[in-house]
Amino acid sequence: MVHMSIVVPCFNESAVIDAFHRALVGVLGATGESFEICYVDDGSDDLTVDRLRQFAASDARVRYTSFSRNFGKESALLAGMRMARGAVVVLMDADLQHPPELVPRMLELHRHGYDQVVARRDRSGEGMVRRAFSQAYYRLVRHFMDVEIVDGAGDFRLLSRRAVDSVLSLPESNRFSKGLFSWIGFDTVSFTYENVQRAAGQSKWGGRRLLNYGIDGLLSFNSRPLRLAIHTGLWLFLSALGYALWIVANAVLNGVETPGYATLITAVVALSGVQLATLGIIGEYVGRIYHESKRRPHYVVRETDRGAAGAPRAPLESAGPARRER
Template structure:
């Protein structure tokens, strides 16, 4: 599979690139170099928004240096780690371009694919999604990812596409629609699908990380799957209702079987193992049901507090911008 070239030579009037960063000091300079070489080909003016999500390495120092040296770079730094969803939201809120590209800072999203994204956007698409292959992924990770989509997709109200992540181009109206969604528990994969608008796909070969270490673990992926299931519907509540009904039905069948056994063979010594197994099973089901209900209650609790999704420690756009590709503070939305 090869990366498709851009299909036309026209450029966007303005383009913003939003890059959430967490402990990416080893990749930021190379990312900036590649962006600086690519963005003049596809936009009249451009902006790069680097969002430091509470990094513990030198990401903040490098981000400040890049912003000081290049007026097209805006650097945001959170007061602590708020998570990638908050970092993407902050980037979108500070992006001023007529089109916005979301990409990771680990160089696994090829910068050289941006011209192809822009070309499809100029064809009239509000979302142009870069969908990666999984050819170079470890087999265990690939199996878990595919299992995630098989399990989550039927349980939520919007379709999810395997391999389609956060690397995408969004039109201004798509960005405005995403920013207008003020929910605290954000699941962007579902939000992209929920807002709709004409969407195109571009396939590209998977790229392995050159430096640094991924923050995604089995636990974070499992938490992400739970967020996806609970963020867009109440189907899990319906599932536990059916689970309870099935358990009641099985218990009734068990009672009938016991009655028939007593009528046919008389009273026998009660089965200790059977009783304990039934109690453990019922207790487990009750805990699962209570946990699902508790998750929904907890999310309601988070929403009604209406806390901001993030707090900024640094925003270089508050300082005067020099000449170059980056708009000054007066242009901020």
């Protein structure tokens, strides 16, 4: 049995994949443990999949899966964990921002009995604006989410086999891996490493994509936004009731003619904004229910190392608890 599986999602990483592979193989070879490297090409439109084919052809320890299009990193992580056969599984990126030389340290901590070993990057080298928004986001999720998400804890982590099996047993389509890793529990330890810049290429995580990812995280593990909408509605109702009573009392006691236009417009605009925001929150949850009900596959496989070698093509993975063959 393979002792260690390294899962590496890739999307347009042809500029750095060779340097990453050399560094990773060198580090893993020095550990003396048996290993496999499971690459997942997330629909790249550069030469990434060509390089993965060459790696798999020249080294039996390398396996790969290529998607028919870009399905996103969450789907790539899921496919990689399904591929992995090792007693421990390490998840890491191919851009060398997750230093391969930290893998032996993760293995050593795992030997002390931890099912999850998390490598947390610090914020050195980040811009002030991005750092401020990141810190504010993590403070927000710690307050609202039902699971604990630690600042700097990303996908770079080691999972024991039982932790991986627990993650794979979760059938949901809208996956937020950081939350899933926290939700399954088990003994977890973390350590901090200095933030590393990309070795080549450009980051795939722009501001808009990070914002959407943050919203996914907030909505995936709690229903508190709906509760907040209820509280806001009750607060506005009580405020409006108090204001109405004040107007009536003022008119009765002082005989003041009650002005209405400005007050009415302000109230209508405020209530309309709250209603639209509440409908948007409800719509997000309904949309997720609709997406789950369709039970579409998380991804569609274009080819694998087995398929590329001429062996029978592996069946497609499904999004539900059961797998469907095509």
